[in-house]
Structure formats: structure tokens, C-alpha cells
Amino acid sequence: MLRPFVVRPERLTRHLCTLYETSTQHSLAPAWRRIPQSHHQRRPLSNSTRALAPSSSSSSARTISIDKYQHFDPRPALDSAGRVPIAPYDAAPLACSAPSYPKGHLIIHPYSQPRPQETWPAAVESVCPLLVELGNRTKQQLSGWGVAFSDGDQKVTAQKEARFTPWDVTTSKVARPIAGDASEEEEFLIRIYQGNGTHATIGPYSLQTLPADLTPTIERAIQLAPIPSARYPKTTEESHVYVCTHGSRDCRCGVVGTELRDKLREEVRTHEVRTLGEGSKKVRVFGISHVGGHKWAANALLYPAGDWYGNLRVSDSPLILRSALAPSTSRHDLTDQRERLVHWPRWRGRLGLTEEQMRKVWDEWGGGTVETAVIQPIVRRRAASPQSSQSVAASPEPAVSPNPTVIASHSIPFRKHSGDVVFVDAKIGENLKDVAQRGGLEEIEATCGGKCECATCHAYLANPASLSPQVAGSATSTETITYALDSNLNDPLPVDVLPAATDEESDMLDYAISRKTTSRLLCQVTLTQELVDWFGRGGRVQLSRY
Incomplete structure (x- = not known):
């Protein structure tokens, strides 16, 4: 009987990192034209990133059509050839950069009518009273939870009549909805995600119907949710991929995030045709508002597994889909399929873990790039003679502060x-x-x-x-x-x-x-x-x- 071929995850990670580093050893001297919009959209590449960015001739990506972006200027997110750069926008370390939400993540989905990303202002809180209220509660009764906004399933909401005023993408970030406005009656679903693979949905709620204390409702929904298991997956199990496409907040998310979202949806459709929709769980791809980390665009959140990814490009979409199809929990995962199928070179962190816990997971499974160690040999000296020891003793000692704990x-x-x-x-x-x-x-x-x-x-x-x-x-x-x-x-x-x-x-x-x-x-x-x-x-x- 032939033994199956097994690739050790650390070797695969190092190989992928080597390929990625090889593909980013290029240079770029961008000459973007800038228009006076928000300071995020005018922010140029850092000097360290310019050395990593590829030249336009080496990039195989297609040229982006600027005309299709009406609500923000996409040019600062593109190179001199009008293409998305292969290299990251910023050379800052990616691993363990995800925010720590120890209890979980609450994501609001439209219910009353569609709210596409093209209508999102720089801060969705400026037009959505329910998001403002939940954000305020995260500082009190919902402490430990994160809150974000998603465009949701637009195929469902598109069938409903629009009863509320369309959002104005130019609304200021410091603005807030007027008390008593009709927008307080607009209803939304609240999806609940936790890092152990559990997820549930509550609602629909508007600002007027939101319970005064949402914690019991969340806890009851989590208790009634199916217990995730890698060995005994449910036929109704789903994976949700949230890609940050908030272009009015930062053009990098709007350009490369939108491209990644569209490519992921294409990959999902191809996979469903190939498998006839059987034998694997359903994968759904949504857009999401600002989640932090513009410089690591494109960012994607894989729920309910809880893994965050950054520096993504369309070429990463097959590996993100592979991670989405993997078990969303380590419960009964005897072969560690969940960890083996994580896209570690683009991993930012995991929901429900502290930064220290993320570091432990990264050290065990991620590994990152391998750097050459520089070892300084110990200087060996001969044993000192009595005369030399006396002379050494007579040599002046360096001045030492009598109390080194005192800080000036x-x-x-x-x-x-x-x-x-x-x-x-x-x-x-x-x-x-x-x-x-x-x-x-x-x-x-x-x-x-x-x-x-x-x-x-x-x-x-x-x-x-x-x-x-x-x-x-x-x-x-x-x-x-x-x-x-x-x-x-x-x-x-x-x-x-x-x-x-x-x-x-x-x-x-x-x-x-x-x-x-x-x-x-x-x-x-x-x-x-x-x-x-x-x-x-x-x-x-x-x-x-x-």
C-alpha cells in the first residue's frame, strides 16, 4: 500500500515566502498625480516600500480603468503604469498585526434595502445610527467585541423597495445622524463570529428596536448555534470571506480590495461548477468597511475560522478559497487540516486571541521568512599571569553610576x-x-x-x-x-x-x-x-x- 505524500507546513511556508520575496525584488519610481482629497488618498509609498515595488514592465497585472471609480481617486494605489503593484504598499511586519477582539466580531448586514460600497462615506458611522450605537456599546457592555459594516447579500436586499434616503458618499467623517431621523428605523442583521468557529445571526434590528442590553441575546444565539467540528462537519456549514473594499476611506482598499473580492467570487463560482455544489461547504464573499491596516491592503477576514489576512493580491485568491474550504475549527481536527491550509505568508492574526497568543500560533505554524544568523565568536584569551593580573587590576575601571536604576x-x-x-x-x-x-x-x-x-x-x-x-x-x-x-x-x-x-x-x-x-x-x-x-x-x- 502506497503511503500518502505529506508536505510539512513549515517547508511549504518557507517555499512560498521565497517565491514571494523573489517576485518583489524590483524597483519603482512612481510619479502619481494627486488631487486634493482626503489625506489617506494622498499618502505616497514609504521609502522602504519603493525599493520593494515592482517595475511596470515586470508586472503581469492588467491596467486598471480609472473611470470606473467615481467616489474616490484610485491613482495613488497604482504604479506609474496604472497597475496594482505586486509588492506590499508598506514594508511593516504583517504577522500578528490584527486587532485583538477577545470576545468576537459583530458585523452588520443591510436588511431593509441595499447599501452598496459605492455609497459608503469615509466613516459609515456618519450615516448609520445603529453602527454608532453598537460602536459606543463596545466601550461598555460590549467590551471585547469588534464592530464593522458589510454590504451583505445584495441579491436578497435588491428585491426590497428602497424606503430610506440613499447615503451620500461625501458625508464628513465627523458628522453623525440627526436624532429622530427616519434612518433610525432602518433594519439590519447582526452576524456574530467567534474565533472557535462559532457563528450566529440575530435581528433584524433598527436603532429603535435594538435591546437595551444586547449581551443576553448574543449569548443565547451562541448557545443555540451548531457546535463546530472538523471531523463531523454540518451540511449547512458556510465560510464567509470579508474583503475590505472601503475606497472612500482609503483608495488602496477600494482598488486592490475590490479586485480581490471580484476574483474570489469568480473562484467560488468556478469551484461550485467543478464540484456541482456538493461535497464541500458553501463559501460566500462580502465587502466590509474599514477594519484597520490600510497599508496592508488588500485585507480579508475569513470567518468563522477567524483568520485575518493582509497584503493580498488576486493571485492569492486560490489559496484564500482553499483556506475557506478547510475546517473552521480545531475541534476533532486530528490531522491539523485547519492549520495546514492557512495562508501563512499573508496571515495577520486570528479572532479571539491576544497578541501573545497570536505570536505563539505564528511561531508554531507560520515561521515567516528565514534570515541568516550572524554569530560572533567568543574571544579567547590566555590565562593571565600574576604580574599581568596586577597590571589589569591597576588599570582604571570605567565610570559606573552608583545607582544604575536611577533614570535621568x-x-x-x-x-x-x-x-x-x-x-x-x-x-x-x-x-x-x-x-x-x-x-x-x-x-x-x-x-x-x-x-x-x-x-x-x-x-x-x-x-x-x-x-x-x-x-x-x-x-x-x-x-x-x-x-x-x-x-x-x-x-x-x-x-x-x-x-x-x-x-x-x-x-x-x-x-x-x-x-x-x-x-x-x-x-x-x-x-x-x-x-x-x-x-x-x-x-x-x-x-x-x-
């Missing part, structure tokens, strides 16, 4: 709008939000507690103003520095002084009043030695007036 403090200047400058002592590694609040600066409220969920710790990190070359070139005492009020607020800091804001921080800064180039959320800024030196050269934290 540094004076950080905070410039109020009134003109007063307040200096607050801080230590390297501290959060500037905590430093400001310790100094009694009322302008820094941080109502969310430093979780990057508000913009009440907004301030400007302004470069030195009107300094002479002698002063600008060396560390300067605070008495000799003039801290101008509104100068240099549009002159960004060098990245070697302060890294650029993350996508999450940039999104939240849209809610800050009088946002400028130097705007930052102090809860996301950690004091480093580079920042200390910059403050010594005349840099300051300029507090906002509002």
Missing part, C-alpha cells in the same frame, strides 16, 4: 495658546499624554484613557522656530530658546526624530479641530532620546487652542 529626567516644553511655556520633567519611555497630564495641562483631556479612540489629546509637535545656526546646531538651554506660537506648524518632523503616525492615529486625527501637518495624538507619542535631543534644539509641544 528631561524637561519638556509645552507651549500654551496664551503664550505661556510650561516645562514638565519626563523620562525616556514615558507617554507625552501622561507627561502633560502630570504637569496639570488642562488642554490635554484624553477622555478615552489613551486608547486612540478620541482626539482630545491633540497637540502640535512643532520644529524649532527662528533659531540661529549656532543655536540650532547644538543642544540649547531652555532660557535661550524663543518658542513662537504658530510658526512651523506645517513643517513635519524628520522620521528619525519621530516615526510617522499610524493609520489608526491618522484616522482619529480627522476629528481634531485645526489639524495641521505637525498634529499628533500625545497618547501615541513616546519620549525617546531622539525626541529629547530635538527638544534641546528648540522643539516644542504646541497645545491646541480648542
